[in-house]
Structures are given as C-alpha cells and as structure tokens.
Amino acid sequence: MVKSFRVLYLLLRLLAAAAALSAAIVMATSHDSTTLLGITLEAKFQYNPAFEFLVIANGIGFCYSLIALFIPSSLLSRLVIMFDVIIAMLLTAAIAAAGAMAQLGKNGNTHAGWLPVCDQVPNFCDHAMGAMICALVGVVTYLLIVLYDVHMLLSPKLLP
Amino acid sequence: MVKSFRVLYLLLRLLAAAAALSAAIVMATSHDSTTLLGITLEAKFQYNPAFEFLVIANGIGFCYSLIALFIPSSLLSRLVIMFDVIIAMLLTAAIAAAGAMAQLGKNGNTHAGWLPVCDQVPNFCDHAMGAMICALVGVVTYLLIVLYDVHMLLSPKLLP
Structure with missing residues (x-):
C-alpha cells in the first residue's frame, strides 16, 4: 500500500514535470508570420506578456517538479505542501492569462475594437x-498532487 | 491557543468573503462611455469574458467563504481543504485573466494591432x-487559509 502510493506520487511529479516542460517548449517555439499590404507581420510568444508568463511559469513548474521528485515523502512537510499549492496557483494563473489572450486572438472584441488575429497567423494560434x-494537464496534475x-497528512500510517 | 486559532480562522474566512464580494460588486458596477466621431461607445464588464469571469468566480468565492464560516474546525476534512485549494485556484485564474485584459486595455499590443482603450474610458479602467x-486580497487570504x-492538520492538538 505504502509502496503503491509512493509510485503514484513519483508518477504524478513526473507527469507534472513533463506537462510543464512541454507547455513551455511548445509556446516558446510557436511562430508564424503573414503579409498584409506588402508588410510582413510576425507572431511570437514574446510579443504578448501573457504568453511570456505561460513560458516562465511552466519553466518554474518544471524545475520545482524535478526538485520535488527527490524529496522523500517522509519529509512531507508544511513547506512542501505550501510550495505545491503555490505552484498550482502559479500554473493556474498562467493558463488563465494565456487563455484570455487566446480567446481574444480567436474571437476579437468588437466593443474594444480589437480584431481577431488567428485567421492571419493560424500556426501560432x-x-x-x-x-x-x-499546461492544463500540469494544473490538473498539481491538483492531484x-x-x-492532504490524503497523506490525514492518513499518516501511509507515510513510510 | 485553540481559541485564538479559531478566531484567526473565522477572521480569515470573513476577510475572504468581504474581499470576494467587494471585487464582484466593484467590477459589476463598473461602467463608462465615450463619444468618438459622434458615436457613443460604452464599456461594461459584460463586454469582456475575462471581467465576467472575475465577477462569477468572486461570487462563487463569496458564497463558499460564507458557507465555510459555519463548518466547525473539528470537521476540517479532506473535502474542505480541497475546496479551499480549488477556490484559491479559481480566484487566481480570475484575477490572472482580468489582469491580462487590464494590461492590454492600458498598454494595447502593437504587434496584434490592439489599441489601448483606457484613455477613452478611464473610469471603467x-x-x-x-x-x-x-480580488488580490481574496487570493492572498485563501493562501493563508x-x-x-495544513498547519492544523500537522498540529492536531490545536484542533478543538
């Protein structure tokens, strides 16, 4: 029982690390360009603070997940749990900000006069x-972590 | 010691409820209009999904904080803690999405051709x-909750 919980814990950490790394890399390598009236327009993640935030937050999430892999579960302490919650909130903030921008890029906002841009740069979108x-896989994984x-804290017999 | 912790817990729940209610009301009552070339343009929170999300998420946060006020701390269980974490993540997502839109409204994004609008509707901004x-006060309060x-779970002697 203890061993299977430990294996589950390591798998969740690995999944979180993989999801965060994938999110950061896929966003960081996103690039597209289009030509309008003879002018070439480029789309890069660096051009939008929300997408930059997604890359940075998932980079931090990846590094933390790797470090947390080597923390023995017998040392499951206030600090580790608080860091897990903070990383979960950081990743949630990143996906929410990027999601708001993606929705705007796809649909635009006529009230603010912001036109949709995804038709021009579909690869980027x-x-x-x-x-x-x-990033969503990472957020859900951190919720499970x-x-x-919490389960481990309330069932201390499960701790090695 | 137990009593002072219980008072702190109730104060945190009250602060979270007040912050969430204030955020929802202030956003829901935000309104401004401007006239450009004889056309009156309005700014309302309903015109932006991120601002709508802020109102809904903080409304949920307010209701949950009120309900949680009446849960005795002796019943501090997996479910309450998980709900606390989920509400913290929901409020974080709301503020991140609204923040991304507010930053765009203030500074615009020249690469996407999205102009800043806060000069036209300063009251709304x-x-x-x-x-x-x-909303930020609510998020920080939920982090403290x-x-x-976690502190209560790791120090069961503090539980009444």
Whole structure:
C-alpha cells in the first residue's frame, strides 16, 4: 500500500514535470508570420506578456517538479505542501492569462475594437492552443498532487 | 491557543468573503462611455469574458467563504481543504485573466494591432483596477487559509 502510493506520487511529479516542460517548449517555439499590404507581420510568444508568463511559469513548474521528485515523502512537510499549492496557483494563473489572450486572438472584441488575429497567423494560434492543453494537464496534475499531500497528512500510517 | 486559532480562522474566512464580494460588486458596477466621431461607445464588464469571469468566480468565492464560516474546525476534512485549494485556484485564474485584459486595455499590443482603450474610458479602467485589488486580497487570504488548514492538520492538538 505504502509502496503503491509512493509510485503514484513519483508518477504524478513526473507527469507534472513533463506537462510543464512541454507547455513551455511548445509556446516558446510557436511562430508564424503573414503579409498584409506588402508588410510582413510576425507572431511570437514574446510579443504578448501573457504568453511570456505561460513560458516562465511552466519553466518554474518544471524545475520545482524535478526538485520535488527527490524529496522523500517522509519529509512531507508544511513547506512542501505550501510550495505545491503555490505552484498550482502559479500554473493556474498562467493558463488563465494565456487563455484570455487566446480567446481574444480567436474571437476579437468588437466593443474594444480589437480584431481577431488567428485567421492571419493560424500556426501560432494552434501552437498556443497546444501549449495551453499541456499546461492544463500540469494544473490538473498539481491538483492531484495537493490531494495526495492532504490524503497523506490525514492518513499518516501511509507515510513510510 | 485553540481559541485564538479559531478566531484567526473565522477572521480569515470573513476577510475572504468581504474581499470576494467587494471585487464582484466593484467590477459589476463598473461602467463608462465615450463619444468618438459622434458615436457613443460604452464599456461594461459584460463586454469582456475575462471581467465576467472575475465577477462569477468572486461570487462563487463569496458564497463558499460564507458557507465555510459555519463548518466547525473539528470537521476540517479532506473535502474542505480541497475546496479551499480549488477556490484559491479559481480566484487566481480570475484575477490572472482580468489582469491580462487590464494590461492590454492600458498598454494595447502593437504587434496584434490592439489599441489601448483606457484613455477613452478611464473610469471603467479605474473600477477594474479596484476590483482586481480586492480580488488580490481574496487570493492572498485563501493562501493563508490553506496555510492554516495544513498547519492544523500537522498540529492536531490545536484542533478543538
């Protein structure tokens, strides 16, 4: 029982690390360009603070997930759980900000006079969508990790 | 010691409820209009999905905070803690999405051709900023509530 919980914990950490790394890489490599009236317009993640935030937050999430892999579960402490919650909130903030921008890029906002841009740079939008799906996997995984933390705390017999 | 922790817990729940309610009300009542070339343009929170999300998420946060006020701390269970974490993540997502839109409204994005609009509707932007400050207080309070939950679980002697 203890061993299977430990294996589950390591798998969740690995999945979170993989999801965060994938989200950061897919977003960081997203690029597209279009030509309008003879002018070439480029789309890069660096051009939007929300997409930059997604890359940075998932980079932090990846590094933390790797470090947390080597923390023995017998040391499951206030600090680790609080860091798990903070990383979960950081990743949630990143996907929400990027999601708001992606929605705007796809549909625009007529009230503010912001036109949709995804028709012009479809490859960039597809990449951004892929990055957000990876980031969502990371967020859900961190929710499961926090659930694991709480379960372990309430069932101390399961701790090695 | 037990009593002072219980008072702190109730104060945190009250603060979270007040912050969430304030954020929802300030955002829901934000309104401004401007006239450009004889056409009157209006700014309302309903015109932007991210601002609508802020109102809904903080409304949920307010209701949950009120309900949680009446849960005795002796019943601090997996479910309450998980709900605390989920509400913290929901409020974080709301403030991140609204923040991304507020930043865009203030600075625009030349690469996407999205012009800043806060110069035209300054009252709306001030209200949105006020709502986000209230929402931020709610997010920080929920982080403290989760810290309290974890502390209580690791120090069961503090539970009544």
